Amino acid sequence: MKVLLLIASCLPLCLFAQHAAPPADIIEDVAPQPLLAQALRLQEALAFLGSALPPAAVQQLHALQQKALTPATAIQIQKILDPYCLAMVDINPEARVKVRRGQAKAVLTQSGWTSFLVKVFNQAGVTARLEPASANALPALHMATFTDRPVPEAHKLSAGQVQNRFLEIQLYRNPPLLPNLSGFPLEYAVVQVYSKEAGPKEADLGFHIGQGTQDIGFRNSIPVLFNIRPAVKVVLQVQDDDGSPAMASFTITDGINRVPYDMDGNYRLSLAQDEYQEPSQALIGLYPLPSRRVAAYDEYPDFFFQPQVYRSSGEHIMLAPGRYHVTFTRGPEYKSQTRELIIPSGKDSITASFQLQRWIDMAKLGWYSADHHVHAAGCSHYESPAEGVAPIDMWRQVVGEDLNVAAVLAWGPGWYHQKQYFTGQADTLSTNANIMRYDVEVSGFPSSHCGHLVLLRLKEDDYPGTHIIEDWPSWTAPVLQWAHKQGAATGYAHSGWGLEPTQPTQELPNYVLPKMDGIGANEYVVTVTQGLVDLYSAGDTPVPWELNMWYHALNCGFRTRLSGETDFPCIFDERVGIARSYFKPNGPLSYDGYVQALKQGRSYVSDGRSHIIDFKVNGLEAGTDSSVLNLQAPQALHISAKVAALLPAQQDVAGKHIADRPLQSPYWHIEHARIGSSRQVGVELVVNGVAVDTAQITANGEWKNIQFDYTPQQSAWIALRILYTSHTNPVFVTIGGKPVCVPQSAAWCRKAVDQCWKMKQNNIRASERPAAAAAYEQARVLYDKMMR
Numbered sequence: 001m002k003v004l005l006l007i008a009s010c011l012p013l014c015l016f017a018q019h020a021a022p023p024a025d026i027i028e029d030v031a032p033q034p035l036l037a038q039a040l041r042l043q044e045a046l047a048f049l050g051s052a053l054p055p056a057a058v059q060q061l062h063a064l065q066q067k068a069l070t071p072a073t074a075i076q077i078q079k080i081l082d083p084y085c086l087a088m089v090d091i092n093p094e095a096r097v098k099v100r101r102g103q104a105k106a107v108l109t110q111s112g113w114t115s116f117l118v119k120v121f122n123q124a125g126v127t128a129r130l131e132p133a134s135a136n137a138l139p140a141l142h143m144a145t146f147t148d149r150p151v152p153e154a155h156k157l158s159a160g161q162v163q164n165r166f167l168e169i170q171l172y173r174n175p176p177l178l179p180n181l182s183g184f185p186l187e188y189a190v191v192q193v194y195s196k197e198a199g200p201k202e203a204d205l206g207f208h209i210g211q212g213t214q215d216i217g218f219r220n221s222i223p224v225l226f227n228i229r230p231a232v233k234v235v236l237q238v239q240d241d242d243g244s245p246a247m248a249s250f251t252i253t254d255g256i257n258r259v260p261y262d263m264d265g266n267y268r269l270s271l272a273q274d275e276y277q278e279p280s281q282a283l284i285g286l287y288p289l290p291s292r293r294v295a296a297y298d299e300y301p302d303f304f305f306q307p308q309v310y311r312s313s314g315e316h317i318m319l320a321p322g323r324y325h326v327t328f329t330r331g332p333e334y335k336s337q338t339r340e341l342i343i344p345s346g347k348d349s350i351t352a353s354f355q356l357q358r359w360i361d362m363a364k365l366g367w368y369s370a371d372h373h374v375h376a377a378g379c380s381h382y383e384s385p386a387e388g389v390a391p392i393d394m395w396r397q398v399v400g401e402d403l404n405v406a407a408v409l410a411w412g413p414g415w416y417h418q419k420q421y422f423t424g425q426a427d428t429l430s431t432n433a434n435i436m437r438y439d440v441e442v443s444g445f446p447s448s449h450c451g452h453l454v455l456l457r458l459k460e461d462d463y464p465g466t467h468i469i470e471d472w473p474s475w476t477a478p479v480l481q482w483a484h485k486q487g488a489a490t491g492y493a494h495s496g497w498g499l500e501p502t503q504p505t506q507e508l509p510n511y512v513l514p515k516m517d518g519i520g521a522n523e524y525v526v527t528v529t530q531g532l533v534d535l536y537s538a539g540d541t542p543v544p545w546e547l548n549m550w551y552h553a554l555n556c557g558f559r560t561r562l563s564g565e566t567d568f569p570c571i572f573d574e575r576v577g578i579a580r581s582y583f584k585p586n587g588p589l590s591y592d593g594y595v596q597a598l599k600q601g602r603s604y605v606s607d608g609r610s611h612i613i614d615f616k617v618n619g620l621e622a623g624t625d626s627s628v629l630n631l632q633a634p635q636a637l638h639i640s641a642k643v644a645a646l647l648p649a650q651q652d653v654a655g656k657h658i659a660d661r662p663l664q665s666p667y668w669h670i671e672h673a674r675i676g677s678s679r680q681v682g683v684e685l686v687v688n689g690v691a692v693d694t695a696q697i698t699a700n701g702e703w704k705n706i707q708f709d710y711t712p713q714q715s716a717w718i719a720l721r722i723l724y725t726s727h728t729n730p731v732f733v734t735i736g737g738k739p740v741c742v743p744q745s746a747a748w749c750r751k752a753v754d755q756c757w758k759m760k761q762n763n764i765r766a767s768e769r770p771a772a773a774a775a776y777e778q779a780r781v782l783y784d785k786m787m788r
Helices: 011-020 032-048 055-065 071-084 159-164 391-400 415-421 476-485 524-530 543-555 591-600 653-659 743-763 769-787
Strands: 085-091 097-101 107-109 113-122 131-133 167-171 186-195 199-208 221-229 232-239 247-253 309-312 316-319 322-329 337-343 349-355 368-374 382-384 405-410 435-442 453-456 489-492 535-538 561-564 580-583 603-606 610-617 628-631 637-645 680-687 690-698 704-710 716-722 726-728 731-735
Touching (some): 032 071, 071 085, 131 167, 368 591, 476 769, 489 535, 489 591, 524 743, 543 743, 580 591, 603 610, 743 769
Antiparallel strands (some): 167 186, 247 309, 322 337, 435 453, 580 603, 610 637
């Protein structure tokens, strides 16, 4: 096999020519049939990627199909393809990789992908993956490592480093191409280059077939001076349903799968393609490219792990010329709309208008949405170039999802950095329509094994006498007592973790004992007996797991109120407010009014796609007069409410996928409630945890008046639910002055106390264990009395 080099007659001129214009290497003695077959597949791949070869080159390749194949055919193919090669890769017989510059012009377009060919002379016949490498395409962020300590120096990224990492480079490995080298002596690969920046930019470009295969002497990479044409500035005019300017969520795709999924666990590249922890075909080909988003330095703080970006009317997005699909909405009270957006070439900027459409407006009815569990650090957030994101970055998430109240909770990861934003009052970004406040989740602390705690409306965020996280109590009761002394509202986070029944069941209530081995509402079964818990979190764990504990505690006479949470971006990183509370304050919207409404039970939990309001029992509205209806003797009760829900008229593939997995994410979603393939959902009357009656409604977005009649024979709590999508807080019906008491539930709780102690005691400090043991024993005694 021979390599023909086009050289000049003298060495100095040859060296100069190599720097000015790399020679075209023609490889002889190549079997023409495999090379032509691959060339035709290359042409198909390039056309699919929007970087088709010129028509003349395509015609030449197809013409070769009609001719007899000879050694000259292989040379002709190379002459057709080589002008589009950005790099020439030589793999010598020892599998060392050398890279030289190809003939292609290094022209890119900002915010868009450009495809080039790479010519590979594979003398070793290796079949490994060819990998591109560039210092300018290194990750521009370091993902969270779940530590409360300052970020290690090795993980820190400076502003200069982030700015210099402006490229994303990927080899296209999908059909009709192969993921690995074929082993054939000559083949071409397609390298795709995305640039975040515009203007002249130099980048290094290298290739290897595994670490240690790069050639020595600066021959394994080349400097490439890219001319990067600016993208088109797309100014967005966004109108709310009432015509006022608004912020909205925009998911922009071209449907082309350029980035391999997962990339050996480097989820920076593919996390935004996930919808509820699974890859979504609807989220392929996202713009602006998620892996190059860095909230700390970008003009707009878009999150790399989300497919969408948030923009207010008058703000913009930079897009390369092309055809896109744009899905836009503003939280679950709005319809999701999709339209095509064509970006012309030769324009500096264009304007695109978007009209939002509501299907319901709860704030107009005096009901406001809230998520009490949102994080600005840890989980899907990065820890460098900053330890999480700033309040202004979280604010866009809140407004873009039309969330009226958001509690941003500092917790273990980034604790010492994020706690600077705690002020004991609403953040200064808050408005009359949207409120954001920093509070605390006790997670990553010594007591976490007993259950993570949500503490709302704190005045101080450091437990007395502590200097570091490790100084905090190792069980939850002392922390709850401290928070209550401040007037805070308290509860356990992600309640269902650790409450999975040891024998599979979705029955509610059920009497199967859980392991109590998780970080949800485990120690709740003890601390609720001490009056230390105000809220019971729902929305981010399997519904039967979380509701079963709450139902049993209500059946023992305790009156903890249900409250919705997302645990963003840990359990859910798609959006804030995936599960949320709707509350009705006594006055204007305020954080104090929100907390008070939660504690009073003047609220319900929902995924935002179904709503139950004005829930009354004999005229007593839930959340008023302590939600207590006193009766001297059993009598007929009249239960009424207004209910609205929205389902697509026809269930699509995504909806069926959700409906078929009731114990998997998303846990609260109206598709779980769809009756068969109809548009009907069932509104259930729940008495002491048991559904005693059901009324079906059509989920077409219209309000329906629901009425039930029921006669309880003993004291009971009464609620309404559309299981898996919405649940009211209870009205407590007291008959003859007796509290609610279901002995079977007391027996379940009694056993749960023993199981919780078995699982938690060894992780409670020896110095705190006597006090904890006494509290557990007090709970046992109380449940024993209820069982008699």
